[in-house]
Every structure is written in C-alpha cells, then in structure tokens.
Amino acid sequence: MAEKDIINPENLVYEKTKVMTDKVLHYCPGCGHGTAHRLLADVIDELGIQGDTIGVAPVGCSVLAYYYFDVDMQEAAHGRAPAVATGIKRVLPEKYVFTYQGDGDLAAIGTAETIHACNRGENILMVFINNGIYGMTGGQMAPTTLPGMKSSTSPRGRDVRTMGNPLKMTELVAQLEGTYYVTRQSVHTPANARKAKRALKKALEYQKLNKGTCFVEIVSNCPSGWKMTPVESNKWMEEHMFPFYPLGDIKVPEK
Amino acid sequence: MKGNEALAEAAIRAGADAYFGYPITPQSEVIEYLMRENPVDRTGMQVLQAESEVAAINMVYGAAGCGKRAITSSSSPGISLKMEGISYLAGAELPCVIVNVVRAGPGLGTIQPSQSDYFQAVKGGGHGDYKLIVLAPATVQESVDFVRLAFDLAFKYRNPVMILSDGIIGQMMEKVELFEQQPRIAEAEEWATVGKKPGKDSVIVTSLQLQSEEQEKVNLRLQAKYREVEKNEVRFETYQCEDAEYLFVAFGSCARITRKAMEMARNKGIRVGLMRPQTLYPFPAEELHRLAGQVRGILTVEMNAGQMVEDVRLAVNGVTGVGHFGRFGGMIPSPDEILNALEKQFIGG
Numbered sequence: 001m002a003e004k005d006i007i008n009p010e011n012l013v014y015e016k017t018k019v020m021t022d023k024v025l026h027y028c029p030g031c032g033h034g035t036a037h038r039l040l041a042d043v044i045d046e047l048g049i050q051g052d053t054i055g056v057a058p059v060g061c062s063v064l065a066y067y068y069f070d071v072d073m074q075e076a077a078h079g080r081a082p083a084v085a086t087g088i089k090r091v092l093p094e095k096y097v098f099t100y101q102g103d104g105d106l107a108a109i110g111t112a113e114t115i116h117a118c119n120r121g122e123n124i125l126m127v128f129i130n131n132g133i134y135g136m137t138g139g140q141m142a143p144t145t146l147p148g149m150k151s152s153t154s155p156r157g158r159d160v161r162t163m164g165n166p167l168k169m170t171e172l173v174a175q176l177e178g179t180y181y182v183t184r185q186s187v188h189t190p191a192n193a194r195k196a197k198r199a200l201k202k203a204l205e206y207q208k209l210n211k212g213t214c215f216v217e218i219v220s221n222c223p224s225g226w227k228m229t230p231v232e233s234n235k236w237m238e239e240h241m242f243p244f245y246p247l248g249d250i251k252v253p254e255k
Numbered sequence: 256m257k258g259n260e261a262l263a264e265a266a267i268r269a270g271a272d273a274y275f276g277y278p279i280t281p282q283s284e285v286i287e288y289l290m291r292e293n294p295v296d297r298t299g300m301q302v303l304q305a306e307s308e309v310a311a312i313n314m315v316y317g318a319a320g321c322g323k324r325a326i327t328s329s330s331s332p333g334i335s336l337k338m339e340g341i342s343y344l345a346g347a348e349l350p351c352v353i354v355n356v357v358r359a360g361p362g363l364g365t366i367q368p369s370q371s372d373y374f375q376a377v378k379g380g381g382h383g384d385y386k387l388i389v390l391a392p393a394t395v396q397e398s399v400d401f402v403r404l405a406f407d408l409a410f411k412y413r414n415p416v417m418i419l420s421d422g423i424i425g426q427m428m429e430k431v432e433l434f435e436q437q438p439r440i441a442e443a444e445e446w447a448t449v450g451k452k453p454g455k456d457s458v459i460v461t462s463l464q465l466q467s468e469e470q471e472k473v474n475l476r477l478q479a480k481y482r483e484v485e486k487n488e489v490r491f492e493t494y495q496c497e498d499a500e501y502l503f504v505a506f507g508s509c510a511r512i513t514r515k516a517m518e519m520a521r522n523k524g525i526r527v528g529l530m531r532p533q534t535l536y537p538f539p540a541e542e543l544h545r546l547a548g549q550v551r552g553i554l555t556v557e558m559n560a561g562q563m564v565e566d567v568r569l570a571v572n573g574v575t576g577v578g579h580f581g582r583f584g585g586m587i588p589s590p591d592e593i594l595n596a597l598e599k600q601f602i603g604g
Contacts, residue, residue, distance in 0.1 A: 051450045056317070057461075066459045072448035074320045075461035077343050079312040085323065087317025088448070090301045093270050106499070113313070116306035179406055 017045040030230020032220030035187040039197040042231040053096040056081040058100035061135040079110025082117035096124040107169040118150035121178030131222040138224035142165045170217040173252040180212035182251035257285035259425045265402035267294045270437035272323035273301040275314035280366040281422040282356035285328045308333040312340030319349040320460040323449025342381030346462025350409035359585040366423030367585025373562035388416040389535040391506040395429035407468035413576035423508040490533040499528030506557040516593035540570035546573040554603035
C-alpha cells in the first residue's frame, strides 16, 4: 500500500489525539513518558474535557509536558505540583485538574505536598511516573531507586544502610482516608498500556464524583539513566522493578 | 479592630478569591479570623490552612495562575520558607498579595515586632533578578487600605505585592474604616489557565526558558515593567519638611514613633521633618534627593541594624550626611532615644 493510501481518511483506523500538540517529544528513545503522555491525552480527548482540564507540570524530565499536552497548564516548582493543583482546584472546582510528576518530584522533595494533598482528599488526579532514577539531572539516585541499583550518586549500588530504603509512595498514600482510587500500572507493552489507559480514564471520571484524590503510578523505564537499550531496560524493569513495585490496583472505590 | 483581623476582613472585602496560610505568631489571627468568618458563605472566597508555608505559597501560585485574587500571610521565618514560591510567582508574572507581619530574627528569633526583613522584601530574598512591590503600612487603617491597593497593583503589573507590616501593627487595636465589599473577579484574563478555549492556543503559566537568549528577553521585559512601577507607583508622606534643617526617614510603625520624636525636637527649637515611605519598592528616591539638598543631615530610624538606610544613602548620593539609629531584636525605640540620636549624630549635643 502506498503512503497516500495509508493516510487516506477512509483507511484511517488510528490517529493522533488532538490533545497532543505537534511538537517533537524531547524524551529519550524508548522512554515511557511518550506513551504515558499519549494515553492521558487520549483519555482527555475521549472524555471531551480538553477545554475543562488544567494540568500541572513538575520539575524533572516532564518539565516541558506543557509543550505536548494541548490543555491549559501551569509549571510548578520542584515537588510543589500537588499544592499548585490544590490552589487551582479550590478556585475552579468544576475543572479537571491533574499533576504529572516523577519520583524525585513526588516522592522526595515534594513528599509533604503529595501526602497532604492526598490526605485532604484534593479532588485531583496525580500521575506518578516511577523509573527509580533522576533522569533530567543525569541519573542520580531517586527515593524509589532499588536496593543495590547503581546511579551516579550510588555508583556502588544503593546501600540501604546508609542511603535509606526505596519509598513505596503509592502504598503509602493508599492508607490515607483522602485517596479514592490508587493503582500501579505500566506502559511497556500494548496490553499494559491499555490497562494504564483504563486506569487514567477511571481516575478522571471519578474526579466528577468529588470523592477524593486519584493516584495512578506508572512504573517506567529509563534507558538513558539505567544505561541500557530500550529493550534491555524493559526486561530489567520486569525482572527487578515489578517484584518490588507490583502492578495492579491498591485501593479501589467501595462498591 | 485588631490589625491582623482588620487585614483579614479587608481581604474578604477586596474581593479575594482565596487565602492560603499557615499559623505563625504574630499573625495567626489572620487565618483564625478568616476561618471564623467563613467567607465562602459571604463572597465565595476559599480559605485553606496549608500543611506548610511552602505549600501555602504554591497554592497561591495555582490560584493566581487561574487569574484569581489570592493572598497569603505569614511572619518572618515563614516568609523565608515562601521565598522559593515568591520567586516563581515573580518569574511567571502572577499577581498575588503576600503579607509579612515581621518579627525579629535571625533564625527563630523572637515573636516581638521588628523591621529586619526590609532587605528580604525589597532586595529579593528569593533567587533571580526580580522585584516585589512592597507596601509598608503604619496604621491599622493603612494595613486595611493597602490590601485593596495591593490587589490593584498586583493585577495592574502582573506582579506579586508584599505588605510589609510588623508585630506592632498586627497586634494593636485601632479604629478603622472598612471599605465597601468589592466584587470578586468575574472574568478571567487571557493569561489565566481556566481551560483551553476552542480555536485558541492553550495557556501556559511558567517561568522556564531553556535558551539564554529567551531568558534574557524575559529579564528585560521584567526590568521594563519595574521601571514603569518606579515611574508610577512611588508613595510617601512628608511631615513638616518645608522649613526642616534635619530630616528623619522612617517607615511603618517606627515612623509613628519617629514622628513623636520630631514633635519633641520642634518643641526644643530643632527644625526637623519626617519622610515616611509608604512604598519601600519603589523607593521615593527622587523626593528624598530633593529634600536632602535642603537639610544639614538625615537620620534613618529603623527597627533593624540598618537596612533602609542603604537606599536612603543611594538616594541622597552624598548631598548631605546620612546616619542610622535602630533598635532591634524586638526592642522598640522610644522618641527620647531617637531625638538623642539626632542630637548626638548631627547637632553635637
């Protein structure tokens, strides 16, 4: 089939959502961010809430998320996205508000903001990209770096006796009264991506109900930071990350 | 009314959409008053006690980014914690009002009144080349009126405005005339994130630039804005400066004590005037320079170890002598002490 036939509207079975801009993603090849962006944008599109959604971009690899999501967005200081989102939601309670944060942002420097936004049950969606490393600054140890895992600030591997233990933020916030839906997903295979998309969709649908914080962790790879090929990094993620950060729902709304 | 409570009432009446704060002495009455008053029923104004000063200022950022009138208040150690957020607000050019009911430092210091945060308010405090518009009330009445003025200036220039009060004004009770209830903002400005409009570009609130060339453009734009502020918004009062041989310069509650010292001096036949800057940034440099030409010496009186005096010296630029008298650590100067300082430093008593 020639290219012009493929792009013929009659043959079109799948297209780029209008909730993503045409800007070229700056993410490294094989990184999960692109897929996660795409899924969230898809969900916003499907729910028809592009004009009613306000996103908060963090400091980290996704600092430029506002270039890619075609919705109104605010850039937050490092770790402060849940507080910024709180400010937005309190003055615009009818809008859909989400944060999109990495592990350093959400689980280290922004721990207090994360826990208290969840504890107050702020009616927002928090998307938590956990790849166990600081990608943007060049591969330093994150709060979620696994024991023994190497990074530029744990070059001999994370020694939990001196560097502390990886933090399971998602299990932690699930304990709080304020969270309504807490789940852990991945986007490294089509099947997982579909599941993650369903989770994101549910989370935004729940926001209409005003029942509390929805928290979606996406365990992701970081080929550059982990110094692996994309394929190797996905395999490593399955073998090492998933046993420590098991996929699946952690808290679901009571029927 | 008590200063802090009057200020809180003024925030409601100024049509504020949201207050975010964290308790700290000597300004906790602001959030206590708001929680008691529950303005959501009166005007729809939201009030939230945040988990930290850092969270509070970032909630202000979020609400301000939606084009709403957001306000927070704190006292010195709390304002230090907010400085990161204040820099981001200035960088993203978001309007908001930040109240600092100053107490003495450094560190935890004391809860007693002070003016030792002048540098932090006027010269930066947070990182980067930015300016806050800084209003210094001397009375409970002014701390009420300045809330409304602060919101007007914040939105006129898309810039954070700080009200630099102190523990005296926050805690004292005075008669006050409250202005009429102002409406809350009905329509969002086009820079506000309220949801993407069909056919329009999405709105982005950010202070990030990846290229130096672009960042410099932002800096130049900010500087041009600050020059406008300096041209248009200088506010001050002068007392008995016409025939003055000497001049006091003081702001806030300290200016009221200094005015008493001025009267005592005049009773002794020493012709002293007083200049009281109401805006610390922009500083009334031009008028001060003019006055400097007619007097034999200027004494800056502050409840700190000498902060505003640096701006006074810059404005005076050597035209006449400039001295400083300060009490600090929560100590309040008496009019006697101030007069003695003037005589000792300039008259040779």
